[in-house]
Structures are given as structure tokens and as C-alpha cells.
Amino acid sequence: MNIAESETAMKTIYLKDYQQPAYWIKKTELDVAIYSGETFVQSKLTIEKNSAVQSQILDLHGENLELLEIKIDGRNLAESEYTLTDTSLSLTPPVQNFTLETRVRIEPEKNTSLEGLYRSRTMYCTQCEAEGFRKITYYLDRPDVMSDFTTRLSADKTTCPVLLSNGNLIDSGDLDDSRHFAVWHDPHQKPAYLFAMVAGDLAHIEDSFTTCSGKQVCLKIFVEPKDLTKCDHAMASLKNAMRWDEEQYGREYDLDIFMIVAVDDFNMGAMENKGLNIFNTSCVLASPETTTDAGFQRVEGVVAHEYFHNWTGNRVTCRDWFQLSLKEGFTVYRDSEFSADMGSRTVKRVEDVAFLRTHQFAEDAGPMAHPIRPASYMEISNFYTLTIYEKGCEVVRMIANLLGPELFRQGSDLYFQRHDGEAVTTEDFVAAMAEVSGRDLTQFGHWYNQAGTPELTITDEYDENSRQYTLTISQYTPPTPELSEKKPFHIPLRVGLIGDAGELALTLADETVEDLPSDNTDRVLEITETTQSFVFNNVPEKPVPSLLRDFSAPVKIKYNYSRDDLCALAIRDSNGFNRYEAVQNLAMAVIDDALNANASGASFTLDSRLTDIYRQLLAQPDLDQAMLAYMLSLPAEGYIAEQQTLIDPLAIHRARLQVKSALAQALHAEFKAVFENLKAIVPYSADAQAIAKRSLKNVCLSYLMDAPGEQELSLCLEQFQSANNMTDEMAALTALVMADNEQAQQAAEQALASFYNKWKNEALVVNQWLALQARNTAAGGLTRVNALMQHEAYDSTNPNKIRSVIGSFCGANTPNFHNISDPAAQGGYAFLAQQIRELDAKNPQIAARLLSPLTRWRRYAAPFSELMREQLQELAQQPGLSPDCYEVVSKSLA
Structure with a gap:
């Protein structure tokens, strides 16, 4: 099916067309009998007519099902009494309320889409969000149909000794x-997307948690037996999340058991199925020897995220898929706050914002831009996006900023109380917040309905005679595919004013002493108009404004900071996030120097102010070491690209390397001193302080290995060979691989070989090994990637392996992916297009997600843009292109 043919076959679904179903499914009884090569699913559905809908037709979803039997109230139906297609089963029931029974045959072993029921290594498992349940049995597979589920599983006791599903175990036995x-x-009604089942040869660890009301909950984590020793961190994270949710939100767990299962073949990170969470192994398994600090933190965050869904997604769920951010945005906000409380709040904020601005802002500026509640979609799988999750989180955070912690908690309590057991909309969430606060949040609703990243242009004026300081703020949001002219957003802008001695008091012109908050050096200004001004009284000197503190809104700031202003903020600002931001902005200015010098053929000279700031930071022993590591890290290439009018990826890569090399040379002694101070081997701990030390040490190692001599190479090899944890081992290996030095490259080849021999039986470690080589920026990247895809460690059906190799090469290897000087490579674009063709037939979800590097071709300078577009145009003519890829390709070319 090419694009022209697809336009008539593809169907766009619109929010405005939402209608309730003609029938409700009140009770679902499943009997799933698993055999080698085939599985039989018998369903018994108790169905009631929805009196609010006139239609008498029952339309059930179903895909890749072989219908063996169909009955109404025990009577077999003749073929003339129903209509069967590849995607549906339709009939007109003779009565309003009835029992429908179907029996179908499916083949999980052949299910490469990893949706519905499929086999992964030693187990059978399910993934039903968003529309996978229809691949298990005929059903009303939509989130507003909520049912009581009873599931009977049967299988061979030798190959599948463990049989799991949602809820509580009520019976078991031999056959x-x-x-x-x-x-x-499961006593709690739920939509089909929250259904789960697992059958396989699994081991488990077990613990318990006592809830605030005194109920004992059994906790189990199931994994393949070889991974049993890597579950303790996930279990501790689960218990911490349960306790935190009770303390912060008053949410108590509601079943007798909570289970997690780790699966190696999984399209997503994890899934919040009621009481039986199914996880990608990368989000469960953790040990110091095999898992980096980032891996430990990811496990903690994802375990918490899926547990928090028990209330924000399960007990209160979505009416339709347009409301996806209702559950995902709120839950990401909750897991972000949890992680901040478990570690450093400022560090967590820096991490989240860096990711948002590098990736989600790019999504907002591309062809797939959409509001956090889209008005339409073709394929729902394509809307599991950073906009839904990360920007959705920021929208919830803005509500929390506007209301304050006490009112926000009251609003969430009202939301849960009012809608427990219901499928609801984003309006229901906002209405609860508006009711408890007494605020009109109508304008705030634009965040749900308008795409794009607002830009705030800020100017200031200081009157020395009146001691008045004025901030004038204008907001503008660029056009996006769904809407060219945007209404003004309601934006909470947190600000401070910095003087020569530090923070200045903030008194707005219309305020009295009684109006002033207790902390009068940090305020939230509410931006609601296209342009508005804020006047501050009694300002003793012309200040440097500290804008968008803690990134209080997902916007871009345009303010003409001088480099001296940025230095002042970097040293004197009390807000940790904005200190980091000032250093990053100064580094961005210096990278621009390198870009401009290279473009004009001039020589590049490093601005000494950046060197001085780095030197001062390295000399501050009391500074949070994790924050110091982030401040010393240059902006990522993706973030730099977002600041350019047209992107020249090779120029950006070259300029960033120049700046890093200049800093490495100028501050060699300082980097070495800090590294030597931190290099001592100590027992591993995953606490925030220990992670911070390793983070800073390894940033210093990266600078030392920029142009390594024998001494630096020796230090790096020593760390690689003696490391007692994967963080330090992988950091040293990465520094070797990325070093532009012949001696280091020879050492890297030997290190890569020894690393693989040491860890080849640890799949998650091998994934890191694959990804590092795919990211290697040395010449010949495409040749290396093709070789990796022939390696015994690679599996073309496993999403983790695909992401590690293809995803890492195309998304994180700028000089090789964009190597347009090689006609055969075409900048790696032809390679990516070919991989998408092959993957699309097996796993359309993964194929569509890999398309991202090509979709923003319009943002690139020639000839990169033309070559990207050519590959998209060829993909558009691909016969049989899946709906997932069709939507992305067609919107990218529109």
C-alpha cells in the first residue's frame, strides 16, 4: 500500500466524534488454554445494552483470531447471524441483556508485534495497551468499557509452572x-487494556508491605531463574513508592497481592496492568556489577511510575485515548516528585528538563507536533509520545505551581474521591483543581488543546531615581500542524532578582506589606496576556533577573543576557537549577563562537569567562557533586541543534568538540586533581551521594581522555580493569572508545573484546556494549553497525537490541549517521529507511518510533534535508506500509 492508496484505507479518529458504545460489558470470564504452537481462548461476556445509545449493533474488535465458536445465551449462532472481518465481529443481539460466548484460536509464538499474547523466551505474556486485547479475543477494546475480570489459565506444568493474571488467586490445581x-x-472493574497474564518458567522473590490501614500486602517479583539476584533494588523501590504514595497522596493499595514480571521482549518500558505489572527487564533488574547508576535510577523511577498508576490510570482511567496524558502526565509528575524526594531535587529537575528541551521541544517543532490532548489520530500507538508523557507532566506541574502544595493535594483528593472506578477526561481533572482553589482555569486549558512550545521574549528597564525595575514579557507560540494562530497561554513564571550581594527582595508595585509572602526573594508571575509588564518597587540596584526558576513552565526564554550576567548568575544565584542554566547558556554562547568561526574560516578562541567559571566551580568543595557534574557537561548536540535556524549536524558536532577540547586543555590540572581525589575504590552504594561522586569523577575522566597522553590512558585503563561497579567500568570503556587517539583506539579494541567475553551472558550489559559501539563517532560507523547486526549478540526481533544498535546509531552518532560524503551511506538515511522496511512487517510500533530522525528533515540545512526527504518519499511508496509508519511518513511529507 503506497501513500496514495493508503489515504482511502486509513481512518482518522477525531475527539469530536466520541460516542459511548452501544453496549457495556459488565463481566468478563476468560479461559485461556496454552499449548505448544497454539492457544485457545474462550470468553464469556455478560453484556448490557447502553440505553443512552440508539444503535442495536454490537461491534466487537478482533485481529488475527480464528473464530471457532460463538453463542448467545448458550445458543450457537449461524454464520448468517453475524458479520466477520479481519478486524471485527458484528451482530445484532436479539435481546438487550445477554451472555456472549466465543472460542478462538491464536498463535502467540508467531506474534512478532509483541501486542496481545506472545511468547518471550521462556514465558508467554501479554501487552494490551493500547489495543492489544483484540488480538486475544473478540471484545469492546476501548478504555471506557470497564468490566469485572475472572481469568482461568491452563498450561503444561513443566514448561509453564507459573500462571499469573490480574487480581487475587482464587483457585488452582492439577489437570x-x-x-x-x-x-x-480482579474485583476492581477495569478496561481491557489493563488485562495481563503470564505463563512460564519463572522464579520470584517475595516480601510484604503493611499499608496505612494495617493491611498486609504480598509483594512478588518474577524473573527468569538466572536473574533472581538482581531484584532487590526493584523491591526496595516498590516499597518506597507504596509508602510515599500513602504519605504524599493518601493512596493505599487495594489488592492482597502486587506482582511484577520482567520480560526480555517488550516494546515499552513497563505496563501498569492491575496488580500484575509487566516490565521490560531493563526496568527491573539491577546489580552493581551489571547496572549503571542511571540504570538503578531508571528502575526506581519506572517501578514507582507503574505502581502510582494504580490510582492515576487504573482506579481512575481514561474515557478515550485522547485523554492519554490524563493518566500518563499526572503519573510522570508523581514519579518525578518521588525520585526528587529519594535523591536530589535540583539534580532531578536538571535531568528532566535537559531531556524535555532536547527531545520534546524537538517533537513540538516537528511534523508530529500535537497537543497533550490531540484532536485526532490515525494510529494510537504513535501518540505514546514525549508530549503526552513529559510535557503532560509539566502541565500538571504548572497547576501545582499555581495552586501551591496544600491546594494541589486537596484537588487530587477530590479527583480520586469523585471519579474512583470511572473513565474520565482531562476536564474532570482540571475541574477538581479549580473547585478546591476557587480559580478560573479556563485559559489554562489551552495547554491541553494547543501544541507547540511558547516563546517568552523578556525585556527590562531600571529607573535609578524611582528604584523601580520593570519586566515586560511577550509570549508567542510558533504555528504547528494542527493550528497556526495560538491563543495566549496561562504561564507561571518563577523569578528572582540578583544583585551584587545576592538575592534582592521582590515587591510588586501594587502590593502592600501585608500582601508579601514569607519568602520575598522568589515569586511566581502569572503570564496570561500576549504582552504584559510587572513593576517591582524598592529595588536598590539594577539587578540581573533569574528567570524561569526550576523551569516553572515548558517554555523558551529570550532575554539578552550578557556573558557577564551569566557569570553573575552562575556564582550568586541561590536557585540551583538557574545556576546550572546560566553555565549552560554561557557554554552555548561559546559553542556559537566556534560555529561562527568555523563558518567564516576564522580561528576559534575560547572565551576565558567560561574557563574561569569552570575553574571556580571545580574549586568549590561544598557544591553538590552531582550538580557540578552537570554544570561541567556541555550542552548536548540535540539541544544545540534546537537553537539553530537550520541544523548543520556536522558543524554542531565539530564545534562542540572544539570547545570541549579547549576546556580539557585549559583545565587539565583541575580535572586531574578532582579525578584523583575521587578515584579511590570504595564499596558500591546507589545512594545519591555515592552516585554524585561517581558522576563527577567520570565527567573529569571524559575531559582527561579528550587528548590522552600515556598517563591519562593509564588512569582510564586502571579504572576499566579494577572497577567494582558497571558505572565506572562503562565510563572508562566509553572514554576509551570515544578518544580520538590511535593508542587509545587500540586499547579500546582490546577492552571491547574483554568486556564482551566477561559479560556475554548478561543481556542488559551486552545491550550497553552494542549501544556504545553504535555511538562510536570514529569514521566507519555504518560498517561497524552492519557488523554488529551480524554479531551473535544481536537479535533482530528484540526491541532492546534494535534500540541499542539501530536507535543508538541513528539518534546518537551524528558524524556517521549524517555522513553525506559517502554516496552509499547517504548519511545513514538509506540504512535507516531499509531497517524500517524490514521491521515494519514484524513490529510496526518499533519501526514507527525509529523513523524520528528523518521526520524533521525541514529543520536541516541542504543537502541533509533533501537526502532525508528522498528516503521518506521512497518509504511512502512501500507496498503494505503499516498504519503506524504510514501516519508518521505522511505527516512528515505533508
Whole structure:
């Protein structure tokens, strides 16, 4: 199917067309019998007519199902009584309320889409969000149809000794022919997307948690037996999350058991199925020897995220998929706050914002830009985006900023109380917040309905005679595909004013002493108009404004900071995030110097102010070491690209390397001194302080290895060989691989070989090994990637392996992916297009997500843009292109 043919076959779904279903499914009874090569699913559905809908037709979803039997109230239906297509089962029931029974045959072993029921290594498992349940049985597979589920599983007792599903275990036993069964009942009504089942040869660890009301909850984490020793961190994270949710939100767990299962083949990170969370192994397994600090933090965050969904997603769920950010944005906000409380709040904020601005801002400026509640979609899988998750989180955070912690908690309590057991909309969430606060949040609703990243242009004026300081703020949001002219957003802008001695008091012109908050050096200004001004009285000197503190809104700031202003903020600002921001902005200015020098053929000279700031930071022993590591890290290439009118990726890569090399040379002694001070081997701990030390040490190592001599190479090899944790081992290996030095490259080849031999039986470690080589910026990257895809460690059906190799090469290897000087490579674009063609037939979700590097071709300078577009145009003519890829390709070319 090419693009022209697809336009008539593809269907766009619109929010404005939402209608309730003609029938409700009140009770769902499933009998799933698993055999080698085939599985039989018998469903018994108790169905009631929805009196609010006139239609008498029952339209059930179903894909890749072989219908063996269909009954209404025990009577077999003739073929003339129903209509069967590749995607549906339709009939007109003779009565309003009835029982529908179907029996179908499916083949999980052949299910490469990893949706519905499929086999992963030693187990059968499910993934039903968003529309995978229809690949298990015929059903009203939509989130507003909520049902009571009872599930009976049966399988061979030898190959599948463990049988799991949602809810509580109510029966189990042996059957003939070495088979056995288990029956699970979930007393909480849920939509089909939250259904889960697992059958396989699994081991587990077990613990318990006592809730605030005194109820004992059994906690189990199931993994392949070889991974049993890597579950303790996930279990500790789960218990911490349960306790935090009770303390911060008053949310208590509601079943007798909570289970997590780790699966190696999984399209996503994890899934919040009621009481039975299914996780990608990368989000569960953790040990110091095999997992980096970032991996430990990811496990903690994802475990918490999926647990928090029990209320923000399960007990209160979405009416339709347009409301996806209702559950995801709120839950990302909750897991972000949890992680901040578990570690450093400022560091967590820096991490989240860096990711948002590098990736989600790019999404907002591309062809797939959409509001956090889109008005339409073609394929729902394409809307599991950073906009839904990360920007959705920031929208919830803005509500929290506007209301304050006490009112925000009251609003969430009202939301849960009012809508427990319901499928609701974003308006329901905002209405609860508006009711408890007494605020009109109508204008704030534009954040849900308008795409794009607002830009705030800020100017200031200081009157020395009146001691008045004025900030004038104008907001503008660039056009996006769904809307060219935007209404003004309601934006909370947190500000401070910095004088020669530090923070200045903030008194707005219309305020009295009684109006002033207790902390009068930090304020939230509410931006609601296209242009508005704020006048501050009694300002003793012309200040430097500290704008968008803690990134109080997902916007871009345009203010004409001088480099001396940025130095002042970097040293004197009390807000940790804005100190980091000032250093990053100063580094950006210096990278611009390098870009401009290279473009004009001039020589580049490093601005000494950046060197001086780095030197001062390195000399501050009391500074948070994790924050120092971030301040010393140059802006990522993706973030730099977002600041350019047209992107020249090779120029950006070259300029950033120039600045890093200049800093490495100028501050060699300082970097070495800090590294030597931190290099001592100590027992591993995943606490925030220990992570901070390793982070700073390894940033220094990266600078030392920029142009390594024998001494630096020796230090790096020593760390690689003696490391007692994966963070230090991988950091040293990365420094070797990325070093532009012949001696280092020879050492890197040997180190890569020894690393693989040491860890080849640890799949998650091998994924890191694959990804590092795919990211290697040395010449010949495409040749290396093709070789990796022939390696015994690579599996073309495993999403983790695909992301590690293809995703890392195309998304994180600028000089090789964009190497347009090689006609055969075409900048790696032809390679990516070919991989998408092959993947699309097996796993359309993964194929569509890999398309991202090509979709923003319009943002690139020639000839990069033309070559990207050519590959998209060829993909557009691909016969049989999946709906997932069709939507992305067609919107990219529109």
C-alpha cells in the first residue's frame, strides 16, 4: 500500500466524534488454554445494552483470531447471524441483556508485534495497551468499557509452572496430561487494556508491605531463574513508592497481592496492568556489577511510575485515548516528585528538563507536533509520545505551581474521591483543581488543546531615581500542524532578582506589606496576556533577573543576557537549577563562537569567562557533586541543534568538540586533581551521594581522555580493569572508545573484546556494549553497525537490541549517521529507511518510533534535508506500509 492508496484505507479518529458504545460489558470470564504452537481462548461476556445509545449493533474488535465458536445465551449462532472481518465481529443481539460466548484460536509464538499474547523466551505474556486485547479475543477494546475480570489459565506444568493474571488467586490445581490451572479474579472493574497474564518458567522473590490501614500486602517479583539476584533494588523501590504514595497522596493499595514480571521482549518500558505489572527487564533488574547508576535510577523511577498508576490510570482511567496524558502526565509528575524526594531535587529537575528541551521541544517543532490532548489520530500507538508523557507532566506541574502544595493535594483528593472506578477526561481533572482553589482555569486549558512550545521574549528597564525595575514579557507560540494562530497561554513564571550581594527582595508595585509572602526573594508571575509588564518597587540596584526558576513552565526564554550576567548568575544565584542554566547558556554562547568561526574560516578562541567559571566551580568543595557534574557537561548536540535556524549536524558536532577540547586543555590540572581525589575504590552504594561522586569523577575522566597522553590512558585503563561497579567500568570503556587517539583506539579494541567475553551472558550489559559501539563517532560507523547486526549478540526481533544498535546509531552518532560524503551511506538515511522496511512487517510500533530522525528533515540545512526527504518519499511508496509508519511518513511529507 503506497501513500496514495493508503489515504482511502486509513481512518482518522477525531475527539469530536466520541460516542459511548452501544453496549457495556459488565463481566468478563476468560479461559485461556496454552499449548505448544497454539492457544485457545474462550470468553464469556455478560453484556448490557447502553440505553443512552440508539444503535442495536454490537461491534466487537478482533485481529488475527480464528473464530471457532460463538453463542448467545448458550445458543450457537449461524454464520448468517453475524458479520466477520479481519478486524471485527458484528451482530445484532436479539435481546438487550445477554451472555456472549466465543472460542478462538491464536498463535502467540508467531506474534512478532509483541501486542496481545506472545511468547518471550521462556514465558508467554501479554501487552494490551493500547489495543492489544483484540488480538486475544473478540471484545469492546476501548478504555471506557470497564468490566469485572475472572481469568482461568491452563498450561503444561513443566514448561509453564507459573500462571499469573490480574487480581487475587482464587483457585488452582492439577489437570490431566501433566497440565495445571490457576484462576484469578480482579474485583476492581477495569478496561481491557489493563488485562495481563503470564505463563512460564519463572522464579520470584517475595516480601510484604503493611499499608496505612494495617493491611498486609504480598509483594512478588518474577524473573527468569538466572536473574533472581538482581531484584532487590526493584523491591526496595516498590516499597518506597507504596509508602510515599500513602504519605504524599493518601493512596493505599487495594489488592492482597502486587506482582511484577520482567520480560526480555517488550516494546515499552513497563505496563501498569492491575496488580500484575509487566516490565521490560531493563526496568527491573539491577546489580552493581551489571547496572549503571542511571540504570538503578531508571528502575526506581519506572517501578514507582507503574505502581502510582494504580490510582492515576487504573482506579481512575481514561474515557478515550485522547485523554492519554490524563493518566500518563499526572503519573510522570508523581514519579518525578518521588525520585526528587529519594535523591536530589535540583539534580532531578536538571535531568528532566535537559531531556524535555532536547527531545520534546524537538517533537513540538516537528511534523508530529500535537497537543497533550490531540484532536485526532490515525494510529494510537504513535501518540505514546514525549508530549503526552513529559510535557503532560509539566502541565500538571504548572497547576501545582499555581495552586501551591496544600491546594494541589486537596484537588487530587477530590479527583480520586469523585471519579474512583470511572473513565474520565482531562476536564474532570482540571475541574477538581479549580473547585478546591476557587480559580478560573479556563485559559489554562489551552495547554491541553494547543501544541507547540511558547516563546517568552523578556525585556527590562531600571529607573535609578524611582528604584523601580520593570519586566515586560511577550509570549508567542510558533504555528504547528494542527493550528497556526495560538491563543495566549496561562504561564507561571518563577523569578528572582540578583544583585551584587545576592538575592534582592521582590515587591510588586501594587502590593502592600501585608500582601508579601514569607519568602520575598522568589515569586511566581502569572503570564496570561500576549504582552504584559510587572513593576517591582524598592529595588536598590539594577539587578540581573533569574528567570524561569526550576523551569516553572515548558517554555523558551529570550532575554539578552550578557556573558557577564551569566557569570553573575552562575556564582550568586541561590536557585540551583538557574545556576546550572546560566553555565549552560554561557557554554552555548561559546559553542556559537566556534560555529561562527568555523563558518567564516576564522580561528576559534575560547572565551576565558567560561574557563574561569569552570575553574571556580571545580574549586568549590561544598557544591553538590552531582550538580557540578552537570554544570561541567556541555550542552548536548540535540539541544544545540534546537537553537539553530537550520541544523548543520556536522558543524554542531565539530564545534562542540572544539570547545570541549579547549576546556580539557585549559583545565587539565583541575580535572586531574578532582579525578584523583575521587578515584579511590570504595564499596558500591546507589545512594545519591555515592552516585554524585561517581558522576563527577567520570565527567573529569571524559575531559582527561579528550587528548590522552600515556598517563591519562593509564588512569582510564586502571579504572576499566579494577572497577567494582558497571558505572565506572562503562565510563572508562566509553572514554576509551570515544578518544580520538590511535593508542587509545587500540586499547579500546582490546577492552571491547574483554568486556564482551566477561559479560556475554548478561543481556542488559551486552545491550550497553552494542549501544556504545553504535555511538562510536570514529569514521566507519555504518560498517561497524552492519557488523554488529551480524554479531551473535544481536537479535533482530528484540526491541532492546534494535534500540541499542539501530536507535543508538541513528539518534546518537551524528558524524556517521549524517555522513553525506559517502554516496552509499547517504548519511545513514538509506540504512535507516531499509531497517524500517524490514521491521515494519514484524513490529510496526518499533519501526514507527525509529523513523524520528528523518521526520524533521525541514529543520536541516541542504543537502541533509533533501537526502532525508528522498528516503521518506521512497518509504511512502512501500507496498503494505503499516498504519503506524504510514501516519508518521505522511505527516512528515505533508
